[in-house]
Amino acid sequence: MGKIILTGDRPTGRLHIGHYVGSLRRRKELQDKGDYEKFYIEIADAQALTDNYDNPKKIRENVLEVALDYLAVGIDPNKVTIFIQSEVPSLCELTFYYMNLVTLARLERNPTVKEELKLRKFENSIPTGFLTYPISQAADISGFGATIVPVGEDQLPMIEQTREIVRSFNSIYGETLSLPTAVLPENESCLRLPGTDGMAKMSKSLGNCIYLADEPEVIEKKIMSMYTDPNHLRVEDPGKVEGNTVFTYLDVFCKDEDFAKYLPEYKNLDELKDHYRRGGLGDVKIKRFLNNVIQAELEPIRNRRKEWQKRIPEVYEILRKGTEDANKHCLSVTNRVKSAMGINYFEDSSLVDEYVSKYEEEN
DSSP: OOOOOEEEEOOSSSOOOHHIIIHHHHHHHHHHOOOOOOEEEEHHHHHTTTTTTTOOOHHHHHHHHHHHHHTTTTTTTTTTTTEEEGOOOOHHHHHHGGGGGGGGHHHHOOOOHHHHHHTTTTTTOOOOHHHHHHHHHHHHHTTOOOEEEEEEEGGGGHHHHHHHHHHHHHHHHOOSOOEEEEESSSGGGSSOOOOOTOOOOOOOOOOOOBTTOOOOOHHHHHHOOOOOOOOOOSSSSSOOTTHHHHHHHHHHHHHHHHHHOOOOSSSSHHHHHHHHHSSSOOOHHHHHHHHHHHHHHHHHHHHHHHHHTTHHHHHHOOOOHHHHHHHHHHHHHHHHHHHHTTOOTTTTTHHHHHHHHHHHHHH
């Protein structure tokens, strides 16, 4: 079996540039490289319900929004299978089997889960589904035999938990499941893009995101209000680059050729940083430069999205066909899992043969 790639997103809202640099851009690169047997992208609506169970309408409304964002960044449905998680029943079945392979204590130690619990302030009222969503994610990955999983840095603990479950299953029932490997963004600054307010995590709930679908004037407003160096009060003051959100974004998005277009008095980002550190360079100037860079990056994405928005029935059909394909593939893996566990009762007549022999001997 060749390389199988699986990745995805929870449909809790439109996707933002944190998703873009953390995994979407990497997915497009992997797709265009073509070095894979199958490539699956999941819209993880069932996992999104673990902390939105009281508002399923929100998840339903965002399924197509996320699909539009995928198509807008250049995901090609002729090369990649996009599917809806809840419409693949085998994933629930695998999750149920894997629950026996993970302790409650191990789930509670998962760094990603701990951070998300703190963010959502569940305290002692933790929904069981939310606590066990790493198991569901393990089912998603192993259910498609995925060997490559493009993720952001914050998802590494989830991939490690999947690897533990796979190793445990294979140890008990024999070599059945593929061991996945995480693929991170190559640019270190892309590992976790901070919010526009300087917070460590870009989050819809915190309102510190730049969305892929944002209009130019909205993007400009968000960039011009971005967090920089709080001690850089005057243009002549020396400024700090480290921890400065504007420079973090420039590390991610700008290229040397952008300076020739938008800021020709500098050759590259290093020169810009050096000037800011010395003093004599204002925040407004660097924010305007960043705005030009990000606008150029997002304009073709936004335009493609608007074109796809005119073809919603076609987008819906892409999801339907992709989900049909995903169902077939995942069912074949689930059947292998049940066979390894010996619970494929009606596909394996040896159980009947054993009992026939047993009672023939007794008689």
